[in-house]
Amino acid sequence: MASTSGTIPTTGRYRLLGHPADLAGHLSTLGPVPLPSGSRGWREAFVSMLESSGLAGRGGGGFPTAIKLAVAHAAGSGGTIVVNGMEGEPSSDKDKLLLMRSPHLVLDGAQLMAAACGARSVVVCVPEGRDQVASAVSTAMAERTGAGCAPVHEVLVRPPDRFVAGEESALTRWVEARQSLPSFRPDKGTALKIGRKGALVHNAETLAHVAMIARKGPDAFRAHGLVEDPGTSLVTISGAVRHPGVVEVDRGTPLIDIVNRSTPDGPPQALLVGGYGGAWVSPAHFTTPYASLPLRAIGATAGVGIVIALGQEACGLMESARIAHYMAGESAGQCGPCVYGLPAIAGDVTRLARGDIDPGLRARLDRRLAEVMGRGACRHPDGAVNMVRSALGVFASDASSHALGEPCAHWNNRSQLRFPPPVAAARR
């Protein structure tokens, strides 16, 4: 969290950051939210604007926002807009920053979505413990209510601060029944519910984009990024860099250009893109554009907007083992393959990094990775499996020398990654 002070300002007409945090400043800089004023055809115009903007979710899934809205609209009116400010990835700060610096932009986006699908309430989720963020949001809500900027009732709730708590079905279930557990949903395309009514969950950044697009129009958004993956994205940069923090980049910016904005300590050995459920990227792919399709082509994903630089003085396998242990500890504890599989995988990666003599190790690890993949109710185990698989590829030469009983020189170095204090895990 401390690194949010390292924000690097961006320039250009379309941007999410850098606007006043208070309502008066927000409205005088950006103008009023174009909410419907009884005018016919508002909804159609809004939906077509969202469609032509090409906005896709910034919370990890990358699903087209207009389609998600259509599904929620079909589920009927009277539902809930859930603002996902959970940001469970330990290396992500962008949603905290956005909710602290531009809370009104996020809330405007939620109000627009509420108007477009006839929702009756807006629920903003900020985890327990993040009091600075929560207080910024509640201050903003009070200002809005007083000024009549919240036609749909806005409320702040505080789910537990856990990795999977932000998974959308876990979030709707928490709002409904105070249980922070993902649900088994074989048909992920169907609308989520809170009570009998539909629930539309959007990442905080996605909603900020919605509010900007509604004001500036889809072309201002499309002026940034790629034709097939337009707009800007908030990315949190950390690891072996001098100035960790959040930057706003155009989609399609080469990975290395993103990292360079935080001044790496030296040429990175690898990048972890997309967070702890993301993928390692080797130097051969450092020029890959930060966009869904090019990242998918190298086995990565934009995830929630995280780029971590791994310095030369680190063991990528040991760092991966630490992540795998962390992910194992963050399982919701519901599904056997996740509960038993992730600790087993983490143990195997640790043994590999340490150079333990264990001839069956690699085959066992590969089998476990294949078996755990896709067998949880949510994608938590899949993220961990993908991360480990990418590590075995990117750090392949390390893996083979470690398998011969040679640990690397850096395996016992202090981690370059961020993990929450163990207290957070013990509290569960």
Added chain:
Amino acid sequence: MIRILVDPVACDAYGYCAELLPEAISLDEWGYPVVDGKPLPADLAEAAKRAVRDCPRRAITLRERKGSR
């Protein structure tokens, strides 16, 4: 075409399903079912229904597969 779905939240690794339908379901090293995902031959439909019925956790459901996924 029938598709076997295991609800991993409900499943408690009793393992009856793999015993009743070994042609399509195996168990991982912790005893949780792994469905092979291949189309289920028609002559196994009865055994599949029995696996659904006999699961103490009601974790298995059968679905008509629409297209391939």
